Amino acid sequence: MKHFLLFYDYVPDVFERRPQFRGAHLKHAWAAQQRGEIIVAGALADPVDCALLMFAREDKSVAEDFAPADPYVTGGLVASWHVREWTTVVGESALTPVRPDEA
Numbered sequence: 001m002k003h004f005l006l007f008y009d010y011v012p013d014v015f016e017r018r019p020q021f022r023g024a025h026l027k028h029a030w031a032a033q034q035r036g037e038i039i040v041a042g043a044l045a046d047p048v049d050c051a052l053l054m055f056a057r058e059d060k061s062v063a064e065d066f067a068p069a070d071p072y073v074t075g076g077l078v079a080s081w082h083v084r085e086w087t088t089v090v091g092e093s094a095l096t097p098v099r100p101d102e103a
Contacts, residue, residue: 006053024071
């Protein structure tokens with residue numbers, strides 16, 4: 001298992017255009033969470049110009065497949081997106097924990 005982050009860069013008027021897509025987007029995201037794919041997801045605040053979605057899977061294909069089917073992407077609210085593997089080392093959910101005495 002690995003962690004992956006899906007980065008969304010929103011269009012400038014995302015806040016005005018979001019309401020018509022939000023219900024379908026949340027349905028899509030919660031379905032992925034129920035399947036055990038998304039760990040946590042949400043928009044960054046002040047300003048709301050991007051979002052991060054954290055996935056836990058064997059490879060990044062689940063995150064890469066999520067975005068093109070997301071109503072925020074198909075509705076034109078996301079200017080660009082990309083996926084990066086994330087090496088998590090601290091915390092209960094870290095997949096490769098490193099303790100201070102191991103560093």
